[in-house]
Amino acid sequence: MRRFTMLRTAACGFAVAAALAMTAGPAHADAVPKLTAFSVSASAVDVTYGDAHITVTMSVSDPDATGVGTGDVIAHGPKRGYNPAGHLVQVGGTATNTQYRADITLPAGKAVDYRMDISFLPANEFALVDLQSQLVASGWAYHTVASVSAVPAAPAHFTFHRDVAGGLPVIIVGWDPPAAGQPIASGSTVTSSGCGTVKSNSYASVWFGSVPSGTTTCTVTVSLTNSAGSSPPATASARV
Structure with a gap:
């Protein structure tokens, strides 16, 4: 009697599983955006x-x-x-x-x-x-x-000053942005003497590291650049 009951229960379980399998349908895959x-x-x-x-x-x-x-x-x-x-x-x-x-x-x-x-x-x-x-x-x-259809104008109105960056002395040389209606610079090329070693330069300034410990005459020659080429060079000096 016990064996018959177990078989009957198992048969019911298989029937339920078969019915679920028939009604569930295939698994749904997520759509790709x-x-x-x-x-x-x-x-x-x-x-x-x-x-x-x-x-x-x-x-x-x-x-x-x-x-x-x-x-x-x-x-x-x-x-x-x-x-x-x-x-x-x-x-x-x-x-x-x-x-x-x-x-x-x-x-x-x-x-x-x-x-x-x-x-x-x-x-x-x-x-x-x-x-x-x-x-x-x-x-x-x-x-x-x-x-880009035109090169920048030469830089003008240079400024020179000493500062500290990362705990070390630096000399920073900057210049005015282009006047209204003038081509925009995206970078610069710089040569120098008496200023130290160029750490970084951009369209607006140049930073020097390893600068002389005492007062020095810093001289820079700067050309502003963009994708059309380079401006005429401009030279300036100052005691810093």
Whole structure:
């Protein structure tokens, strides 16, 4: 009698399992977010006289989304270095079919063929989704070419002073920014005497380390640069 009861119970269990298997259907796989639209506000900009501002708009379809995704659009150049970017914000649509916008500032003085690169993280997820491959395969335009048409003017109105950086003495030489309407510099080339060793230089100043301990005559010759070339050199001296 006990054996019969055990067999009967097992048979009922198999019947229930079979019924569940017949009604459950196949397992549901998460849908992959899909890039459905992408555009850049300008395919070419002039950054000779100042920064340029572009806007990227894009749409993402994700039937499984539980909220709005986050990410950035990065403007990559062909060389390593500073890559301007804009954060994606929702400007329309719903969680499952969202419209995004990213505003990007391209720096003055640098002629670069920028390629837009999407970094996208769906809501409540922990891994980025590769929308970039979808963008490249789509055929939509995703480049902006920044151009520079004139070299900067020579630097003027130099200033010299001693300071301390990282606990060590430095000499800092600066100059005025370009006048309104003049081409913007993105860097500089510097030669010097009596100032020490160049630690860093930019479009606005040059810093010297290993400076003489006593008062010295610091002489610099500076040319400002951008992607179009170099300004005429300017020379200045001061006792510091």
